[in-house]
Amino acid sequence: MKRPLEPSAEGRGRIVGITDGVFAIALTLIVLEIRVPPHEAVHSEGELLAAITALAPRFLTYALSFLTLTIFWFGQQAQHGLIARSDRRLATLNLCFLAFIALLPFSTDLLADFLEFRVAVLVYWLNLLMLGVTLFASWWYADKNEMLAGDVDAETRRTVYQRIIKAQILWAVGAALCLFSPLLSIAFILLAQLVYAAAPRASLLRKFIG
Amino acid sequence: MKRPLEPSAEGRGRIVGITDGVFAIALTLIVLEIRVPPHEAVHSEGELLAAITALAPRFLTYALSFLTLTIFWFGQQAQHGLIARSDRRLATLNLCFLAFIALLPFSTDLLADFLEFRVAVLVYWLNLLMLGVTLFASWWYADKNEMLAGDVDAETRRTVYQRIIKAQILWAVGAALCLFSPLLSIAFILLAQLVYAAAPRASLLRKFIG
């Protein structure tokens, strides 16, 4: 007998649909804050070039958030690919993760507007932290409730936990650097994101980031 | 002979596509109203922290609407999973449901801006009510026109109706509380949403929310 909201293949497909939708919108929304300079303020080619150059912090934070979205898109996808069944709670955890993805354009704008303020770096880091927490929680829930695919061995289970924790340690170190300088902090986090996004094959780095 | 818009598997898949799209956008749009404080007004770390703290009502209503979207996403999905065929009218009812989902960011902003006004609470509640009405209507239509899957028994049919009505009773009680205080009203509705989203196993609660 069919009961509403039993775990099903359709349910799994819908999580994928809404996840990719939220990521696509977040990717596009972070660009919206790169505003075209007002026409009144520009009277020559030189002034237009200067106005566009002044947008540099926005392009920097755009790149940063784009990398962050990329990393978490892969993170969610890697997990999802190893989960065989899903129930309503796991789906809710996934939606919580999406809620923090949807907040990323806000944190990014804040950072772009207040690059020199520690509070802005900390809000951005808090956003990264909550993304890690929700991702960790959903893996933990799926693991405890035997929702993983049958051929996922103990090592892979551990690897997923470790990857999340290692990335969070890196970002926490990055955030702590804002005690010295918020810009140093951002540079460190940006570098960390670049390393993750490039998915290097160099064995030393690979060993660390898992 | 093929005729246009006969009920088909493709039609069912497209309702899913447009539904997940609207939910993904609504989830992201409610965040858009959490605006980064203007740079001119902030001169120190303390002022930035204060400006972000002042956004608290927005984060509260964001959480509220996120929970609401979660609950209705599951509600639509639960129904849809039990419906075997669809025609143009059922699809239209589903689009009406989406029209009120699309209005939710408006109701949420109104609530965030006018937390202390009863009218704002009532508009928000009216939005919730219309979501229930369209969901009820589409289930009723599918039920009457024998569009449910063959293995959906009478009890499941009733359960779906009851769940919608029970949730609406809870929200109506919540809305009525604004006679005493709009904030009490919001707190009650937020609590109700939390209970639904958490999908508790405790038998007493389960029995009530179905």
Next chain:
Amino acid sequence: MKRPLEPSAEGRGRIVGITDGVFAIALTLIVLEIRVPPHEAVHSEGELLAAITALAPRFLTYALSFLTLTIFWFGQQAQHGLIARSDRRLATLNLCFLAFIALLPFSTDLLADFLEFRVAVLVYWLNLLMLGVTLFASWWYADKNEMLAGDVDAETRRTVYQRIIKAQILWAVGAALCLFSPLLSIAFILLAQLVYAAAPRASLLRKFIG
């Protein structure tokens, strides 16, 4: 040998994906213009109620555009379901159709802001006309190039043409009414959309709208 962009099932699926995406966004964007009244202007429950009531034209045009989107979503879907193969030109025609769907939030806002102006009604009607033209062109192209499914008979082919033309005649009549009064025009178009969206079974109406 595989060649790029040969007609394929994947290509068909992607047209569906981008179409549902654009419709979902258009549905949500038309709501964005329903703006929450500014907090400074509201000092009592009565004033808030008045401010919300003053948004009535926006809700009216929202309903109108929602119905329009519904009708064209079904129109595109009905056609697409009868087309077996697709090439790059047919896909381009479909994208042109989407370009005018994406313009609908603009036409709607214009109408809401200038309800009493004929020019606003004409721009809205022009948008409806171009949607019909692109839909007609893509059906005509698929028909001429034998891209329809094998079991689509001559009568169904004609029906699709006739439906598009009949709807356009209705809207042209509606637009012409703005010679008397723009509001009359809008009322007529709104009524026509309601009839289409409700998909009545009454034989007389059915006979006319096909």
Next chain:
Amino acid sequence: MKRPLEPSAEGRGRIVGITDGVFAIALTLIVLEIRVPPHEAVHSEGELLAAITALAPRFLTYALSFLTLTIFWFGQQAQHGLIARSDRRLATLNLCFLAFIALLPFSTDLLADFLEFRVAVLVYWLNLLMLGVTLFASWWYADKNEMLAGDVDAETRRTVYQRIIKAQILWAVGAALCLFSPLLSIAFILLAQLVYAAAPRASLLRKFIG
């Protein structure tokens, strides 16, 4: 044993999902900059008509960007259809491509606001160039790492490279024309996009654009 993020059919499907999402949003966002004239500035039918006519550059750049999005949507689709497997790096290259698609609404607005400035044309061209670069890089990566479908022959491989390069040469010529006049530059690029979008059968043109 399952390992996270192994190349899979699901991974391929998700790239399609996020790609179509970003394109759908970009298509719709470029319209957002076509702003309804402010009500205060319009007192007669004539003034409204004039205000709408004044939006002409926006409609022109909308058409231009719509064509550009169309061309790159087909470009991405053509490539994707020939790639059998995907890994994380190929997916990252695809996301980089999407990052520049997401920037297109910005470049378009800049162009619409500063039609007469060379810097605006160059920024727009730079956006087109980066789209070509990321598309070229992902084809090159898939080619070198044997990720193409088995039945893709050497000629098809070459054709994909050549198409990207030929289009970039055309746009570079167009951009260079801004030495004479930015408007000439835009007219040339618009013409080039029209030719690509129309996908002519005329053998001479076909031979050139591949």
